[in-house]
Amino acid sequence: MKAIPSLFSILVLMLLLSSASCGGATSQAQSADSISESSRTAAPFDADTALRYIREQVAFGVRTPGSEGHKACASWIESKLRDWGYTVTLQHFIGTDYFGKEVQGTNIIATLQPEHEERILLMAHWDTRQVADHDPVASRQQEPILGADDGASGVAVLLELARQEALKPSGKALDFVFFDLEDGGGSQSEDSWCLGSQYWAKHPHRPGYSAQWGILLDMVGAHGARFYWEGLSKEYARPLLATLWQTAAQLGWGNYFVQANGSQMTDDHVAVVRELGIPSVDIINFDPTRPTGFGAHWHTTADDMNIISRETLRAVGETVATTVREDL
Numbered sequence: 001m002k003a004i005p006s007l008f009s010i011l012v013l014m015l016l017l018s019s020a021s022c023g024g025a026t027s028q029a030q031s032a033d034s035i036s037e038s039s040r041t042a043a044p045f046d047a048d049t050a051l052r053y054i055r056e057q058v059a060f061g062v063r064t065p066g067s068e069g070h071k072a073c074a075s076w077i078e079s080k081l082r083d084w085g086y087t088v089t090l091q092h093f094i095g096t097d098y099f100g101k102e103v104q105g106t107n108i109i110a111t112l113q114p115e116h117e118e119r120i121l122l123m124a125h126w127d128t129r130q131v132a133d134h135d136p137v138a139s140r141q142q143e144p145i146l147g148a149d150d151g152a153s154g155v156a157v158l159l160e161l162a163r164q165e166a167l168k169p170s171g172k173a174l175d176f177v178f179f180d181l182e183d184g185g186g187s188q189s190e191d192s193w194c195l196g197s198q199y200w201a202k203h204p205h206r207p208g209y210s211a212q213w214g215i216l217l218d219m220v221g222a223h224g225a226r227f228y229w230e231g232l233s234k235e236y237a238r239p240l241l242a243t244l245w246q247t248a249a250q251l252g253w254g255n256y257f258v259q260a261n262g263s264q265m266t267d268d269h270v271a272v273v274r275e276l277g278i279p280s281v282d283i284i285n286f287d288p289t290r291p292t293g294f295g296a297h298w299h300t301t302a303d304d305m306n307i308i309s310r311e312t313l314r315a316v317g318e319t320v321a322t323t324v325r326e327d328l
Contacts, residue, residue, distance in 0.1 A: 040250040043321035044164045047314035053156035054148055054221060054308055062144040063128045063151065065095075065103035065181060073126060077108050077178055080159060084166035086110035086176070089205045095195035098130040098184040105180035107196045109205045110162060116173030120324060121214035121278060122161060123268055124154030125182030125196065134292070134299035145303045149285070149295070150183065153221025153308065157317050161324070170325045175211065179268050190266045197268035201275035213240050214280035215323075216269040220316040222295050223309040225285040227316075228262025232270060237279035240323075244281060247323050253315035262286050263293060283316060 056076065061069035074090075081088050091107040108126070128147030135141045155178060162176050177200065185193030219225070233241050248257035262284075269280040286293045297303045 039252070040247070040322065042251050042318035043325045044168065045314065045317035045321045046160060046164075047310045047317060049163070050156040050160040050221075050313045050317055051308065051310050053159050054152045054313075055305060057126075057152040057155060058146050058148050058305055062130075062146060063126065064130045064144050065097045065105065065127060065184065067144075070127065074106050074108065074180075077126060077155065077159070081108070081110040081162060081176070084163055086112060086162065086166070087114055091200060091203075091205055093181075093196070093199040093203075095181045095199070096184070096192075097181075098186065103181070105196050105199070107180055107200050107205075108178040109200075110176040110178075111174070112165060112169070113173040114206075117210075119173045119175055119211040121175050121177065121211040121272070121280070122158055122320070122324075123177045123179065123197070123214060123216040123272070123280075124158045124218065125179040125194075125268055126151060126155045127180050127183055127196075128152075129183040129299060132299055132301045132303075135301050137301075140301050143301055145299065145301060147183075148304050148308050149219050149222045149297060150299070150303050153219060153313065154217035157217050157220055157313060157320070160317055161321055164321060172324065174324070182268055185266075193266050194268050194271060198271045198275075201271035204276065210276065211278045213237060214269065214272055214278050215240075215244070215320055216267060216272075216280060216282045216284075217316065217320070218265075218267055218282060219285040219295070219298070220283060221308045221313050222285055222297065223307055223312065224295070225256060225309070225312045226258050226287040227256055227283050228258050228260055228286060228288065230262050230267075230282040230284060230286070231264030232273060233281040234261070236273050237281045240279060241281045243326075244283070244319060244323050247326075248315065248319040251315075251318055251322065253319055256312065256315040257319065258287075262288055283320070 060072045063070045063073045089109040128151045179196035181195035245257045269282045
């Protein structure tokens with residue numbers, strides 16, 4: 001789903017993060033042991049509801065550009081957000097799919113308290129990949145993926161956060177952005193990924209849009225997920241990153257949120273940081289000790305409901321919900 005960084009990028013990242021690496025995995029934040037001694041009460045988040053939202057998305061089938069599942073899922077997301085009282089903007093744009101064909105994408109933006117100037121941005125992508133190019137069975141590598149984790153999990157957590165916010169407002173101005181055409185990239189070009197966020201960052205739904213900070217959720221629902229410090233997040237949003245990982249440890253989720261350096265991702269937060277200057281953290285299942293870094297189901301036909309974990313959804317949802325509701 002994500003372009004793995006080149007050797008040059010990795011060397012640059014190592015230089016950027018050398019002070020943290022040389023000082024140990026916890027040099028830029030409290031140690032997990034010391035944090036976990038003080039427990040906290042999590043903000044409301046219903047993991048069972050998030051799990052149901054994944055099932056409902058997967059039931060549409062693949063959500064690749066132009067497919068019936070893609071159209072149905074867009075309407076489903078929009079309908080839920082409008083039912084909860086959000087102002088919803090549909091941003092249509094033209095991009096290309098994995099095969100180079102011109103397609104229409106749709107970013108879905110949901111806003112509470114649009115008049116507020118100080119805003120918080122929460123993001124995920126809702127499309128699925130057209131090819132299972134990492135499937136161990138060669139004959140299946142041209143099949144599209146269901147994307148229970150890669151796509152649906154981030155959407156599900158965002159929707160449950162939006163539902164909880166509508167039920168019990170935090171008093172903060174929140175924008176939920178569901179990006180399209182994220183997952184049609186190829187190894188030949190980093191710019192072929194994340195077309196929806198690239199478009200939105202250059203043409204935000206509101207002229208002059210800004211936010212205090214942002215959180216991107218990507219592949220946040222699988223069994224055995226591990227969330228390391230992503231490189232660009234650490235470079236541009238270190239205070240928010242430290243707060244998120246500390247919050248996770250205090251809530252008892254430190255085994256998921258690993259306080260150590262991961263890698264730099266080509267993901268939807270990149271354009272948001274570089275074009276709009278909004279400090280953003282990417283919470284993404286990437287473990288540098290794995291062969292590809294990503295889970296074994298990544299870009300395979302195994303990305304279905306069988307690999308989804310209610311506990312992982314709860315860990316991510318409670319961590320983000322609790323962080324959003326505190327003053328940073």
